[in-house]
Amino acid sequence: MPLSAEFAAGRATGRWRLPFLELVLANIRGEAAAVAILVPLLLVPVFWNGFPIIYYDTGAYILEGLGLHFLPERSPVYSLFLRFGGAGITLWSIVFIQAVLVAFLVVETARALAPRLPVAMFALVGAFLVIATGLPWYVGQIEPDCFTALVVLALYLLAFQSGKLGWWRRMLVIVAGGFAVGVHPSHLVLAAFLWLAIVAARALRRITRAGLNMPRPRLVGPALVGLFGLVLVLSSNYAFTRQLFVSRAGASFVFARMLQDGLVMKLLEASCPKSGYTLCAYRDSLPATADGWLWTPHSPFFRLGHFDGTAKESARIVRDAILRYPLLQLRAGAIDSAEQFFRFGTGDQIEPQEWVLSPIFRRLLPSQFTAYLSARQQQGEMRFRLLSLWHVLVASFSLAGVAILLVWFLRAGQFEAAAFGGFVLAALIGNAVICGVLSGPHDRYQSRLVWLAPFVLLVGNPRVRMACGAKPNPARSGA
Secondary structure: OOHHHHHHHHHHHOOOOOHHHHOEOOOHHHHHHHHHHHHHHHOHHHHHHOOOEOOOOHHHHHHHHHHOOOOOOOOHHHHHHHHHOOOOOOOHHHHHHHHHHHHHHHHHHHHHHOOOOEHHHHHHHHHHHHHHOOHHHHHOEOOHHHHHHHHHHHHHHHHHOHHHHOHHHHHHHHHHHHHHHHOOHHHHHHHHHHHHHHHHHHHHHHHOHHHHHOOOOOOHHHHHHHHHHHHHHHHHHHHHHOOOOOOOOHHHHHHHHHHHOOHHHHHHHHHOOOOOOHHHHHHHHOOOOHHHHHHOOOOHHHHOOHHHHHHHHHHHHHHHHHHHOHHHHHHHHHHHHHHHHOOOOOOOOOOOOHHHHHHHHHHHOHHHHHHHHHOOOOOOOOOOHHHHHHHHHHHHHHHHHHHHHHHHHHHOOOHHHHHHHHHHHHHHHHHHHHHHHHOOOOHHHHHHHHOHHHHHHHHOOHHHHHHOOOOOOOOOOOO
């Protein structure tokens, strides 16, 4: 029936129908409609704020990308994304592109797992993620945190659902996933960890009795994602410095975490002054926390030259502390990783920040300065206490649900159904270890990823999909 006739019939019967909502994700028009619906949903917090959400790191990315001033502690890939993504004209273009990339990979994952899911029901899934998780708050930030989960989705799709994508979707997933890997150094480590997990799953399939019933994950596509991300990192660093390297700030962040855990002070007390560390002279004035060391102006870190000036000594102290206290390092790393796994509150340091960032906005984004100051965030109108509590409750129950679902699938021998939940759980564990050990626990490190747990329960559980209206018979993909 033509669209005009549909509306005429709806008017005659008192019912208005939206035919595109009845399409399923397997239909390419339904797929496009799902992306088009999800994008504005993901931007609801930004629309309410009246301006893209700003984080403390935003100023450094703007300075690096638009001011072309290399900063070792910030990813030049994301900074150049701001430059070429139109941030100099409007930061709205950045959050829109981020929303499109997130929506694309979320839809492709739902399409692979539930091809017969109606668009209308998928819209409800998207609305639930917006209301019950921190996802939209990361999509709307001028910060690369929303891309962490995209690394996981891209690698899962290419490893376990590649045949359902078709060649052009596969290429888009590789490009989107590779970009997601490149925008933050920790994403490179997470991608490497997940690729090894895929290799382990493939090896397990060969050596177990149930191997024939287990999915055979592909290795090349996920490897290309990691390789593309690495190339982006190396090339962008080279564009700024004419040198090839992955990161110059890694040792400084690990040092800060060891300082917070008390290991640096223990080393200094045992080795100064014989060791010759410059920090021996500052033993009595070292901050107690990692953030205090890295970001407070009165920290010796600033007096000693910040990331550039302390890089060599930080690396030396990290190496010496690992060699001298290996068991204490393992204990501290395990505690930090466990704490990080269960820390996922929303709104970490999303607060008025004009006292830090106003000079950068005045200098590099003068046409956006008034809108920036007028946003609810800068007016102090954002309150996350109740919202974060709600998100933490949803995430906690979802994590428990994913664990139960995974055990149920494995006991039933439904290994293919278990793959998505198992992969997401592995990513959450890996991310907690990586961030907990390399930087120290912070809520946003796990919060930016934990929304995948309720997503697993909504689209990774066949019974939930059927309850949402997905039909059991597969349809042609339209690839």
